[in-house]
Amino acid sequence: MSRFAPIKEENKKKKWEKSPYEYGFSSPEKYVFKSKRGLNEEVVRMISSMKSEDKKMRDFRLESYKIFLEKSMPTWGADLSTIDFNNIFYYVKAAKNEGKKWADVPKEIKDTYDKLGIPEAEKAYLGGVKAQYESEVIYGSLLKRLRDKGIIFCGMDEALAKYPDLVWSHFGKIVPKGDNKFAALNSAVWSGGSFIYVPKGVKVDLPLQAYFRINTQNMGQFERTLIIVDEGAFVHYVEGCTAPIYTTDSLHAAVVEIWIGKGARCRYTTIQNWSTNVYNLVTKRAWVEENGVMEWVDGNLGSKINMKYPSVILAGKGAHGEILSVAVAGKGQHQDAGGKCIHLAENTTSRIISKSISLNGGRSSYRGLIQMNKGAKNSRSKVVCDALILDKESRSDTYPTNKIMESEVTLEHEATVSKIGEEQLFYLMSRGFEEHEAEAMVVNGFIEPIVKELPMEYSVELNRLISLQMEGSVG
Amino acid sequence: MKYVDVLDQVGQFKEVKKFLVVSNGQNTEIETLMEFKAPKTQGNTLIKVVVMPGGKLNLKGVIKINKGAELVEAFLRQSILLIGENSMATAIPELEIESNEVKASHAASIGRVDEEQLFYLMSRGLNRDEAVKLIIEAFLTE
Numbered sequence: 001m002s003r004f005a006p007i008k009e010e011n012k013k014k015k016w017e018k019s020p021y022e023y024g025f026s027s028p029e030k031y032v033f034k035s036k037r038g039l040n041e042e043v044v045r046m047i048s049s050m051k052s053e054d055k056k057m058r059d060f061r062l063e064s065y066k067i068f069l070e071k072s073m074p075t076w077g078a079d080l081s082t083i084d085f086n087n088i089f090y091y092v093k094a095a096k097n098e099g100k101k102w103a104d105v106p107k108e109i110k111d112t113y114d115k116l117g118i119p120e121a122e123k124a125y126l127g128g129v130k131a132q133y134e135s136e137v138i139y140g141s142l143l144k145r146l147r148d149k150g151i152i153f154c155g156m157d158e159a160l161a162k163y164p165d166l167v168w169s170h171f172g173k174i175v176p177k178g179d180n181k182f183a184a185l186n187s188a189v190w191s192g193g194s195f196i197y198v199p200k201g202v203k204v205d206l207p208l209q210a211y212f213r214i215n216t217q218n219m220g221q222f223e224r225t226l227i228i229v230d231e232g233a234f235v236h237y238v239e240g241c242t243a244p245i246y247t248t249d250s251l252h253a254a255v256v257e258i259w260i261g262k263g264a265r266c267r268y269t270t271i272q273n274w275s276t277n278v279y280n281l282v283t284k285r286a287w288v289e290e291n292g293v294m295e296w297v298d299g300n301l302g303s304k305i306n307m308k309y310p311s312v313i314l315a316g317k318g319a320h321g322e323i324l325s326v327a328v329a330g331k332g333q334h335q336d337a338g339g340k341c342i343h344l345a346e347n348t349t350s351r352i353i354s355k356s357i358s359l360n361g362g363r364s365s366y367r368g369l370i371q372m373n374k375g376a377k378n379s380r381s382k383v384v385c386d387a388l389i390l391d392k393e394s395r396s397d398t399y400p401t402n403k404i405m406e407s408e409v410t411l412e413h414e415a416t417v418s419k420i421g422e423e424q425l426f427y428l429m430s431r432g433f434e435e436h437e438a439e440a441m442v443v444n445g446f447i448e449p450i451v452k453e454l455p456m457e458y459s460v461e462l463n464r465l466i467s468l469q470m471e472g473s474v475g
Numbered sequence: 476m477k478y479v480d481v482l483d484q485v486g487q488f489k490e491v492k493k494f495l496v497v498s499n500g501q502n503t504e505i506e507t508l509m510e511f512k513a514p515k516t517q518g519n520t521l522i523k524v525v526v527m528p529g530g531k532l533n534l535k536g537v538i539k540i541n542k543g544a545e546l547v548e549a550f551l552r553q554s555i556l557l558i559g560e561n562s563m564a565t566a567i568p569e570l571e572i573e574s575n576e577v578k579a580s581h582a583a584s585i586g587r588v589d590e591e592q593l594f595y596l597m598s599r600g601l602n603r604d605e606a607v608k609l610i611i612e613a614f615l616t617e
Contacts (some may be wrong), residue, residue: 389575392542398570404585407526407557416580417572 021302023116024275026244027108029216031134035091037218041065044188047091051157051191056168064177064187071181077367078305078336083279088220088251090189092134098155099139109133116242118211126238127206128153132223133213135191146204152197153208156224159195166197171226174257174287174313182281186222186255193223193254198233200261207236207269207455212252214243214278220251227268229292231261238269238455242302245275249304252278258286258294262316265293271458274302276332282308290316290345297453299462300327300337309367311340314348314379321350324450326462329362329394338368338385338400343376343409354385355447358394365397370404370411377408385415388446390439477506482516491520494615497562499529506535509549517548525611528559535567538579545576553583556614558607 033050035043044065048058073080099105102119113119113131122129128142130153137155146153152163160167177187194210214221229235243250252274260266266286274280280303286294296310312321323339341350356364366385387396398415420442428438444451444463451459482489489509497503509518518538526532538549555564568581588610596606 387570387572389572389577392575394575396570396572398568398581400568400583402564402566402583402585404555404557404565405563407559407562407587409557409585409587411566411583411585413566413568413583414580415568415570415582416578417570418578418580419575 021245021275023242023273024245025115026246027112027215030106030108031092031094031216032096033091033093034216035089037089038086039088039090039189043090047189047191050091050093053160057160060172060177061188064184067178068181068184068188071184073181077307078334080279080281080305083249083251088218089216090220090222091191092216092219093136094134094215095136095138098137098158100141102139105139109138112213112215113139113211116211116213121209126209127204128208130155130194130210131213132192132210132221134216134219135221137192143206149202150199151202151204152195154195156193156195156226157191159226163197166228167195167226170228170257170259174259175255175283175285179283182253183255183283186224186253186283189220190222190224190255193225194237195225196227196235196237198229198235200230201232203234204236207238209238209240212239212241214250214252214274217246218248218250220253223254225254225256227258227266229258229260229264229266232263233261234265236267236269238458240271240273242273243275243278246277248277250278252280252282254282256282256284260286260288260292260294262289263291264289265295267295267297268310269297269454269458271299271462272302272306272308276302276304276330278303280306280308284308285311285313286321287313287315288319288321291318292316293320293322295322296324296339297450298323298325298337298339299450299454300325300335301462304332305334305336307336309338309340311342312350313342313344314350315344317345318347319345320348323352324453325352325354326447326450327354327356327364329356329358329364331360331362333362335362335364336367337364338366340369341371341381342369343372343379343381346375346377346379348376348379350381352383352385353449355450356385356387356396357390357443357446358387358396359390361391361393363395363397365399366415367399368401370400370402370413372404372406372409372411374405376406379406379409381411383413386446387415387417388443389417389419476504478508480509480518480520481512482510482518483512484516485513486515487513488516489518491518492617493522495524497524497526497530497532499527502531504533506537507551508537508539509551510539510541511544511547511549512541514543514545514547516544518550520551521617522552523554523615523617524564525556525558525614526562526564529561532564534565535569536581537569537571538581539571540574540577540579542573544574547574547577547579549577549579551581553581555585556611557585557587558611
C-alpha cells in the first residue's frame, strides 16, 4: 500500500511481531477484600464502613447513589450502551495498608510496578509518588524537604481522616455530585486517589506523581483527587494509568477537583494509556481565582471509549486557563476528548490546543466549550484543533461550542482535518527514510507542541508509543 | 433557518457566502450544512453576521465528508461581530470526517468593533455612531 516505495519483507514481519500494548500483562488476582459484582445501596454502605467513615461522608455517598440512579446515560457523545453496571466489581482491596516504603508493598504488586518502571522514576526525578492498585492507594512517599514546607500529599482516605476541614472545604464543590451520571457514581463509590495541599507561596519544584493500575477483570476504579493550591503557590502533578488486556470490560470513572488560589499555578499532566478494554469516563475541573493559572496537559492513548474534557472555570480577574490535549484513536477505540473554559470574570484568557490522530479504524472527536458570561469583559480565548486521519477506515469529528454572552471579548477558533502530506512524506523518503519512519516523524512533529510540555521521560514514552501504534498503518 | 448544500457530482465546486444582521430583540438560529458525497469536490462557506445590541444569534455550521468522498477540500468560516451591550452569540462549527484523503478546516471568530479602527475614523471627523456604521458596512463587504 505504499505510495512511494514498496514495504520491505523484513519490515512487514516486524510489524506483526511487535505487541502494540506492552502493559497488557496481568498479575495473579490476590486481594484482601473484594466486593460482590454489581451495585446497590449495600455496596455503597459497605465501602463506607470498610473505610470507617463518619456519617457525613456516608450520607454524601448515599445521596450520590440516588442521583446516579435517577440520571440517564449521556447520549450526546460516545456509545456507552455496552456498559453493564451490574457486572462490575466496585471495590477491590489488594493490600492491607498503604506502604511508606516499597519493601512494605506486597510482592505481586511490587513486581507490577517494577515492570512499569515506577520506583526508578521516583528515584530519578519525582518529588513524591502515589501508587493506586485496584481501589486503594498501596504506596505513598513524599520527599522530606517538601514535607517540611507544609505540603500535604496523601491518599484521599487518609486526608479525609486527618484533615477533614481542609478536604470538605472543596470536596464535591468544584464537581458537585449531581454534575453528571458518572460524577454521581464516583461520589457514591469513590475510593483512593490523591489529596494535595500546597501552602501559600510554596513552589513545588519536582513533580508529584500518581500511578493508577487496574489488575482485576471487570474492575471499576473510582479514584477521587483533590488538589488545593493556595495563594502564590505552584505544583505540577503527573498521573499515568495502565491495565491488563482482558476480553471483558473494566470501568474507570474518576473525579478530579482542583482549586487554585490568587496568583497560584497548577499544571496537571495525564498520560492515559489504559488497555483497550477500559471505559474511561472522567470528570476533571479546576476553579481558578484572581490571576491564577491552570494548565491541563492531557494525553489520551489508551482505553476503549474515552470521554474526558478537562475544564477550567476562570472565576477571578485575570485568571488564565490552558488545555493541551492529544488523542490517538487506534483500532476499536473512540477518543472523545477536548476541553472547556468558562470565563466568569474580567480580563480572563484561555487557550485550547487539541491534536488528534485516527488510525486503523479508530475514531477521534474533539468536543469543547468556550463560554464567556456577561461581565467577562476583555476576555480572550483561542482554540486550535488539528486532526490527522491516516487511513480510509478511520474517522475524525470536531464539535466545538463557543457561547459568548459578553460583547467586549475576542474569540478565535480554528480546526483542520487532513492526512499526512504527500510532499512531506516524499521529502523524508527522498532522504532515505522508510515510509513508516517518515510517517512516524510527521506524526511526532504534528504532536510536538504538546509533547514538548511533558516531562522528558513522558515525552520520550509518548513518541515511542505513537510510533508503536503507527507501525503497519499505511494511509 | 437551515441552509443545506450537497456536493454529489465528481469534481463539483461550490462557494457559498452569506451576510446577515441580527437586530434588537431578534433571536436568530442559523444552521449551515455542507455535505460532500462525491470525490474531488471542493466547497467553501463564508458566513458573516453582525449582532446588534439586544440581538441573539445561534450559529451552527457543519462540514460532513462521507465515506468514499476522497480528495475533497472543504472550508467553513464563521465570523461574528458583536455590537454594543447585550448582544450574544453562540458559534458551533462542526466537522464530521469519514474519509482520509481530505483537507477540511473551519474557523470561527467572535469579536467586537476594533477600538483602533474606531479611533482612526473618529480622528477623521466621524462621530462614534457613523464610525461604527462604516465598520459594519466594511465587515459585510467581502
